[in-house]
Amino acid sequence: MCALQNALVKDKDDVKLRCVVLSANGKIWSAGHNLKELHGNPDIQRSVFQKLTDIIRDIQLLPVPVIGKVNGYAAAAGCQLAVSCDIVVCSKTSKFSTPGAGVGVFCSTPGVAIARVMSRPKSAYMLMTGLPVTGEEAFISGMVSRVVQAEDLDREIDEITCAINAKSRAVISLGKEFYYKQLAMPLNEAYPAAGQKMEENLQLSDCQEGIASFIEKRAPHWKHE
Amino acid sequence: MCALQNALVKDKDDVKLRCVVLSANGKIWSAGHNLKELHGNPDIQRSVFQKLTDIIRDIQLLPVPVIGKVNGYAAAAGCQLAVSCDIVVCSKTSKFSTPGAGVGVFCSTPGVAIARVMSRPKSAYMLMTGLPVTGEEAFISGMVSRVVQAEDLDREIDEITCAINAKSRAVISLGKEFYYKQLAMPLNEAYPAAGQKMEENLQLSDCQEGIASFIEKRAPHWKHE
Amino acid sequence: MCALQNALVKDKDDVKLRCVVLSANGKIWSAGHNLKELHGNPDIQRSVFQKLTDIIRDIQLLPVPVIGKVNGYAAAAGCQLAVSCDIVVCSKTSKFSTPGAGVGVFCSTPGVAIARVMSRPKSAYMLMTGLPVTGEEAFISGMVSRVVQAEDLDREIDEITCAINAKSRAVISLGKEFYYKQLAMPLNEAYPAAGQKMEENLQLSDCQEGIASFIEKRAPHWKHE
Known part of the structure; x- marks a missing residue:
């Protein structure tokens, strides 16, 4: 072990x-x-x-x-x-x-x-x-x-x-951490917390790159940070 | 949306x-x-x-x-x-x-x-x-x-x-509301709450009609209220 | 009933x-x-x-x-x-x-x-x-x-x-009781409680018999107590 x-x-x-x-x-x-x-x-x-x-x-x-x-x-x-x-x-x-x-x-x-x-x-x-x-x-x-x-x-x-x-490590990491947190919350706490986490996620530079790549129909270039 | x-x-x-x-x-x-x-x-x-x-x-x-x-x-x-x-x-x-x-x-x-x-x-x-x-x-x-x-x-x-x-809207409505409430309760709270809800349900006129129709082997006539 | x-x-x-x-x-x-x-x-x-x-x-x-x-x-x-x-x-x-x-x-x-x-x-x-x-x-x-x-x-x-x-009643009984207890606990409480329960289990004479029988490659003789 x-x-x-x-x-x-x-x-x-x-x-x-x-x-x-x-x-x-x-x-x-x-x-x-x-x-x-x-x-x-x-x-x-x-x-x-x-x-x-x-x-x-x-x-x-x-x-x-x-x-x-x-x-x-x-x-x-x-x-x-x-x-x-x-x-x-x-x-x-x-x-x-x-x-x-x-x-x-x-x-x-x-x-x-x-x-x-x-x-x-x-x-x-x-x-x-x-x-x-x-x-x-x-x-x-x-x-x-x-x-x-x-x-x-x-x-x-x-x-x-x-x-x-194929994804940004920074995005996966943020998402995984919150995933386990919300599992332990009642539904009425989990949704507001998830909304806040989404806003935080949207401020990551890899997120702005991801959305831009989607709009521009090209592959994203992640920094993973 | x-x-x-x-x-x-x-x-x-x-x-x-x-x-x-x-x-x-x-x-x-x-x-x-x-x-x-x-x-x-x-x-x-x-x-x-x-x-x-x-x-x-x-x-x-x-x-x-x-x-x-x-x-x-x-x-x-x-x-x-x-x-x-x-x-x-x-x-x-x-x-x-x-x-x-x-x-x-x-x-x-x-x-x-x-x-x-x-x-x-x-x-x-x-x-x-x-x-x-x-x-x-x-x-x-x-x-x-x-x-x-x-x-x-x-x-x-x-x-x-x-x-x-085919059911009474009043009965479905009462049941649906309680269904979501009890989902958020621990088991030892959910059962007493459900017992109370059943008693409340049994006082609905559509419930009395439903049971009567079952005993009299006929179709129920719901008021939906 | x-x-x-x-x-x-x-x-x-x-x-x-x-x-x-x-x-x-x-x-x-x-x-x-x-x-x-x-x-x-x-x-x-x-x-x-x-x-x-x-x-x-x-x-x-x-x-x-x-x-x-x-x-x-x-x-x-x-x-x-x-x-x-x-x-x-x-x-x-x-x-x-x-x-x-x-x-x-x-x-x-x-x-x-x-x-x-x-x-x-x-x-x-x-x-x-x-x-x-x-x-x-x-x-x-x-x-x-x-x-x-x-x-x-x-x-x-x-x-x-x-x-x-084929198992010890005492072991099943201890395990069943704790099973229902931990179901009602959040994960971070359930694991420490389970660790304590395992230690308690290991002190049962039927547990010592069970492990000994495994090591000695023979059938266990349970007392069920």
Whole structure:
């Protein structure tokens, strides 16, 4: 988790960083925490859970989109990490589960994440039975942004990263930050706050360039700042 | 937007108005704000965003259901307007997107609307990539109430408006107003409030007529008041 | 409703009770309240709505999962009850509706339940039109956890109950209680609370047994306490 966190944040102020893709080698995207680490010392237990919470906060605070590319199994805290990426794409053969209760550790922290991306009957099913859901079911439930055939996964990720790379980093960064803020607001606060954010956005030089390029029917030249 | 707002509210107190259908001519349902209007004067910018927020508030306050009938492209603020209708029906060939970041204007206000009708990974995908989703995907995500073949769209709208027209306007109006109120409440407040609203509903003369008609196995005769 | 409530809670402290399945005989899973009871006396009306709210609270408070097994029609308060089970499984031929407005009683209390398991455009459609949705549509919307062919419903329920029965009741109970608590919390409160709950979970003797059995590659022996 420390290596993952360092990799996530180390280039965050580099204007050339435009998005991050979290992927894995092999059939297991992530199996979650190491149960042996959770067996015994309460201080270690606490630091294990805190570290993942910190990583998820870092994903949200990163000024560029973080894309989970899932081609395999994401279980327990691995499932929590996957659905906590800004955007999540998986192959149809991927599986997601929160099976902790089967070894005596109810997936309460993964539950916080999954209960916020799918309906209550669907997250309760996953948490209480521990049974896996397929990539297609994860798409239907809302857990992932897109699902594709395994052989199309690279192409899908390319489409997404190209779409992001074609935009101004400054605009994406402003938009992402506000996106998470408004999620936590009631509707009657979110709209006035969004109106203010739009005005702020319109003052960015990349925004003036973007609108000018649209009116002049030419490609924009971003400064990304 | 002024014409739309006037059309929405002008008959609102007419007991003969029983629902409103928002539809469009041509392939574009709505492309959102006019970028040229957003280029320059901050006062105009502010009034543009405020006007749409007012229209969305008027949709919710209207005493009859507002149905978005989408057969084409709904983009940016047009997408925000579509999903802000009480009920939304689209054809399979319809598309929805929030592509503002591509011209330097992150769709922060549309984001408030779409993030409240689909999961976070799905709305983040739309906002950060600007890529469109199909009518079928919009149905799966929760963005629209129903999706049908383009040639069945009129029939589907007829079925919905007939179902609404067969009911008491007074009952629908009371129910719609409370529906939006309870959405903003935590569960433990919503149930007691709903219980009170049910008692209030049961005192409407149209409710007493409705129950009597059910018991007497005959069609109800509504007063709509 | 009194018989249902008594059946739900009477064995709740029996360690041998590991889950509850709510099912029905015949084509109607539940048609909701008896309209004749709602016709007249306000005290009776109040007690009818209060009783169902109490049952739904009891479902959430029960220390074991409650599974709704729907093979037929769930309407109005019957639909509310179905989606208020922790886990809901239905056959493809099942139907769900909130048709109260058709007899003058807008389904405001069922609306509290359904608006919290599906998107706003989908629940508004059900409430304002009263039109039914199929089992498949209920699965897509998030209303139910799983949908299967009618002939596979028993097998699906078996899979779920076996998965729950293979776990420690103490762990499931702790997890279920916290699950509902965190649902009502903002994200920034839910994660710290979940971390604390994980530590508490790790101190259960059944948890230590579960982790030990995993490390030793053997079946766990639960005490369920």
